[in-house]
Amino acid sequence: MTRRPFKLVRIARAGGHASILVFFITFLAFPFYWMLMTTFKTTIDLHDVSKNPFLFNEPPTLEHLAVLFQDTQYLQWLINTGVVGIAVVLITLVLAVPAGYALARMTGPWAQTLGIAIFLTYLVPPTILFIPFARIIATLGLQDSLWSLVLVYPSFTVPFCTWLLMGFFKAIPRDLEDAAMIDGLSRLGAFLKVVMPISLAGVLTAVIFAFTLVTQEFVYGVTFITSASSYTVSVGVPTFLVRGDVYFWGSMMGACLIASVPIAIIYNLFVDRFVAGFTVGAVK
Amino acid sequence: MTTATANAFTAKAGWRTRLADNERLLWPLMLAPAILYIVLLVGFPFFLSLFYSVSDVTVGSRSMNFVGLENFRRVVVSNTFWAALKNTLIFTIVSQFFVLVFANILAMALCADFRGKWLVRLLILLPWVAPISLGAIGWLWIYDSIYSVINWTGQALRILGPNDWPIWLGQPNLAMASIIVVQIWRIVPLATVILLAGLTSIPQDIHDAAAVDGAGFWRRTLQITFPLLLPITLVAVLFGIIFTFTDMIVVFLLTRGGPYDQTQVLATWAFFTGIQGGDLAGGAAVSLFLFPVLMAVAIVFLLLARRSEVT
Numbered sequence: 001m002t003r004r005p006f007k008l009v010r011i012a013r014a015g016g017h018a019s020i021l022v023f024f025i026t027f028l029a030f031p032f033y034w035m036l037m038t039t040f041k042t043t044i045d046l047h048d049v050s051k052n053p054f055l056f057n058e059p060p061t062l063e064h065l066a067v068l069f070q071d072t073q074y075l076q077w078l079i080n081t082g083v084v085g086i087a088v089v090l091i092t093l094v095l096a097v098p099a100g101y102a103l104a105r106m107t108g109p110w111a112q113t114l115g116i117a118i119f120l121t122y123l124v125p126p127t128i129l130f131i132p133f134a135r136i137i138a139t140l141g142l143q144d145s146l147w148s149l150v151l152v153y154p155s156f157t158v159p160f161c162t163w164l165l166m167g168f169f170k171a172i173p174r175d176l177e178d179a180a181m182i183d184g185l186s187r188l189g190a191f192l193k194v195v196m197p198i199s200l201a202g203v204l205t206a207v208i209f210a211f212t213l214v215t216q217e218f219v220y221g222v223t224f225i226t227s228a229s230s231y232t233v234s235v236g237v238p239t240f241l242v243r244g245d246v247y248f249w250g251s252m253m254g255a256c257l258i259a260s261v262p263i264a265i266i267y268n269l270f271v272d273r274f275v276a277g278f279t280v281g282a283v284k
Numbered sequence: 285m286t287t288a289t290a291n292a293f294t295a296k297a298g299w300r301t302r303l304a305d306n307e308r309l310l311w312p313l314m315l316a317p318a319i320l321y322i323v324l325l326v327g328f329p330f331f332l333s334l335f336y337s338v339s340d341v342t343v344g345s346r347s348m349n350f351v352g353l354e355n356f357r358r359v360v361v362s363n364t365f366w367a368a369l370k371n372t373l374i375f376t377i378v379s380q381f382f383v384l385v386f387a388n389i390l391a392m393a394l395c396a397d398f399r400g401k402w403l404v405r406l407l408i409l410l411p412w413v414a415p416i417s418l419g420a421i422g423w424l425w426i427y428d429s430i431y432s433v434i435n436w437t438g439q440a441l442r443i444l445g446p447n448d449w450p451i452w453l454g455q456p457n458l459a460m461a462s463i464i465v466v467q468i469w470r471i472v473p474l475a476t477v478i479l480l481a482g483l484t485s486i487p488q489d490i491h492d493a494a495a496v497d498g499a500g501f502w503r504r505t506l507q508i509t510f511p512l513l514l515p516i517t518l519v520a521v522l523f524g525i526i527f528t529f530t531d532m533i534v535v536f537l538l539t540r541g542g543p544y545d546q547t548q549v550l551a552t553w554a555f556f557t558g559i560q561g562g563d564l565a566g567g568a569a570v571s572l573f574l575f576p577v578l579m580a581v582a583i584v585f586l587l588l589a590r591r592s593e594v595t
Contacts, residue, residue, distance in 0.1 A: 020393045021404060024386070028469060029407040031422035032414070034433065038425065046431065052440075053433050099318035102311040118318070120582050121326045125530035127551040128574055131558040131567045132332035135341075155325035158318055186305045218417045218533045223559055234415040238537050242421070249425050256421055260414030267413040268406045271477060 032257065039064055039254035046249060064250030073228055074255055077236035080146055081259075084232060085214040087150045092157040092210045097203065099158075100165030101191055105174070115166055122159035126219040129155070137224050148224040149232070153217060157210040164209065164274070168202030169195065205273045212263055233259045336568035343562035355569035364545050364553060369573070372549040374460065375535075376528045379467040383524050384517070386468065387475035392505075394476065395483045412473035420537040423466045427452040427538070453539050456546040463547055466534050471527060475520040482516035483509070518588060522581050530574050550574055 037053075038046060040060035051057040068074050103115045133152060142148040176198075177190040185193060196203075214232075221235035228240050237259070241252045337355055341348045359365050394405065411419055426433055429451045438444035452462045486509065494504050510517075532551035535541060541548035541556065550573055558567015 017393055017396065017398070020389060024390050024393075024472075025404065025407050028411050028473065031419060031426060031469075032410050034426060035422050049431060049436065053431075053436050095318040095321055098314035102314035105307075106311050114315075116586060118322065120585065121322050123526055123578060123582065123585075124326055124330065125526070125551075125574070125578075127530050127532055127554060128333060128571045128578075129326065129329045131554070131564050131571060132329040132336060134343075134559060135336075135564060136329065136332070152325065154321060158321055159326075162318055187307060187310060188305075212413070216415050216417075218415075218536075219555070222536075223555075234417040238417050238421050242424075247425075247428075249428075252421055253425060256414070256418035260410070260418055263415075264406065264410050264413040268402070268409055271409065272481075 032260065035253040035257040035260075038249055039257055041250065043250065064248070065254050067248065068251040068254050072240060072251070072255075073231070073236070074233075076229055077231050077233045078259070080230060080236075081215055081232040081234075084146055084149045084153070085211045088153040088157055088214050089207050089210045091150070091154045092161050093203070093207070095154065095158050096161035096165055096206065099162045101169050101195065103162065103166045104169035115163070118159050119163040120159075122156055122163065126156070126217070130219050130223045133220065134223050143224060144226050144230055146225075146230055149214075149217075149220060152220050152224075153214055156217075157213055160213065161206040161210050164206050165199075165202060168199055168205070172198060201273065205270050208266060208270050209274055212267060215259070215263060333568045333572065336565050337572050339565050341564045343564060351565075355565050358566060359569050359573070364548060365570070365573075367545050368541075368548045368550050368553045368570075371460070371547055372529060372551075375464060375467065375547075375549055376525060379464045379471065379528055380521060380524045382464075382468045383471045383475050384521060386472050387479050387520065388517075390472065390476045391479035391483055392509075394480055408476065409473045411469050412471075412477075416470055416533050417537060419470065420466060420534050423462075423469075424453075424538055427462055429454060454543055456543060459539050459543060459547050463534050463538055466538065467528055470534065471524045474527075475524055478516060478520040478523070479513065482513045486512050515588060518584070522584060526578065526581055529577050 037056075040062070041056060042058045042061045042063070045051065045056065045058045048057070099118070103111060103118070106114075137143055137148045137152075140148075140151075142151065172195060176194055177187070180190040180194045181187065215234060217232075218234050221232050222239065225231055225235060228236065231240065233255075237252060237255045241248050241255065338350060338352060339348045340351050340354075390408070394401070394408075398404075432449075432452060434452065435444060435449050439446060439448070444450075450458055453459050490508055490512075491504055494508055499507070530551055532549065532555055535547055535549050535552045536555065539547045541552045550570060554567045554571040557563050557570055561567070
């Protein structure tokens with residue numbers, strides 16, 4: 001083979017690499033850019049087909065955000081989401097931390113089978129369970145109450161976090177506990193005093209992901225909750241702001257953006273740990 | 285009295301220590317709460333769903349009668365069922381095919397080191413991270429029939445004629461294509477991140493050795509990267525299939541199954557039948573048609589887990 005013009009190949013490769021990234025960034029991030037533009041555009045500017053929609057043809061406005069916070073219960077929806085999220089995270093931790101640890105340290109033929117069985121329950125989707133749940137929630141008298149969500153959401157956060165935590169606990173060397181037990185701690189004591197402190201990052205990851213699962217959930221929310229003051233963000237924005245023929249696009253896009261971006265930034269910090277914990281059981 | 289309390293206390297402490305050290309008791313006790321919760325809140329409703337599907341239960345009724353397979357018969361003779369089944373399959377297969385292709389390309393592009401990588405990653409992850417119902421609302425605005433930015437750009441670039449103004453969510457084929465695009469948009473980030481984890485776990489030595497032996501980029505990709513990546517790719521694909529096959533958010537928010545049930549999928553139809561129509565039994569029967577695919581995916585997972593246990 002003749003010597004290739006090395007520099008040219010490198011430039012071509014860098015160009016190819018950059019254009020792949022540009023394509024995907026445009027495709028994946030465009031809706032969020034569009035939300036940002038729409039949030040601050042005046043209504044007239046938004047609906048003028050003759051003008052370039054990518055620019056502010058009139059000065060930006062805060063009018064849509066004012067409508068969002070003054071004329072809708074958006075703030076209440078954010079609070080509801082936060083309250084449900086915190087309650088669900090607490091329940092999830094109480095159930096999933098011990099279960100994850102037991103699964104990580106148990107020996108015997110059915111330890112792994114049990115782990116996989118718990119994980120598989122995470123794959124049973126709300127779309128199969130929401131009909132019986134609607135009846136159960138009605139029987140318990142919890143329709144239209146945030147308690148219905150607090151009760152039901154752990155049905156997917158518990159299996160998910162148990163699996164995630166099992167992965168983290170497995171990565172901690174057993175020797176650490178053995179040493180602590182020689183020093184006089186019980187098995188449970190070693191777990192609480194030795195394993196838990198070094199697993200804090202793993203537990204925090206589970207907290208973040210349980211919380212985001214709650215903010216994402218839609219099907220149960222739309223089935224159980226009917227009054228606007230009890231909506232969560234993911235249900236409130238599409239149900240309340242898309243009514244009749246009038247779409248409050250500016251306010252709606254602002255609502256989407258405000259609820260999305262903070263979660264995205266936190267999530268991004270934890271995503272590597274998440275993938276490590278999540279896939280360890282499945283492929284290793 | 286004091287001695288007795290002291291004795292009781294030591295006895296209790298002893299009992300506690302013994303429990304805390306007895307793994308045969310400790311493991312089941314630590315697992316029990318989680319398993320109990322899962323059995324009550326996943327297992328029980330699931331069997332209730334099976335039970336409903338062979339009954340005549342509705343939202344208002346207090347009584348419930350066994351009707352055998354009547355609900356399933358009712359579902360299967362309905363035209364909407366076959367349309368929804370076909371749409372669900374098209375929706376899942378087409379979107380997950382593109383997800384697989386896109387995620388592989390993107391994961392390889394993100395594997396290299398470059399400046400501003402964290403920002404690129406943040407932007408690329410946004411669709412997965414943001415609540416999907418809100419992302420879908422963003423798309424609803426992009427596809428808007430009157431002010432669609434796609435149409436504006438198309439006309440500005442002369443791809444669309446001056447009087448061409450496709451109604452993305454209102455014309456049958458376009459509506460299906462539109463919701464598929466949103467589903468791809470939503471799943472690609474997750475699949476990319478999973479594949480990226482797989483890529484970074486392949487030791488660089490293997491690539492170096494192959495490069496020394498004269499293997500070029502394509503040869504290394506096809507003969508080293510893809511085979512080593514296969515198990516984790518399978519994980520990504522299985523998740524994509526489940527999240528697509530069983531989910532209703534995108535369709536529910538963008539088209540509500542319309543126009544004329546052209547984008548109706550099993551999940552949305554179960555919702556409209558069971559909750560909005562009040563026919564709990566019928567809705568349960570429809571939703572149970574999702575189950576065979578879930579079973580198949582679960583079996584693949586189990587095989588995958590067993591195989592990796594052997595190696």
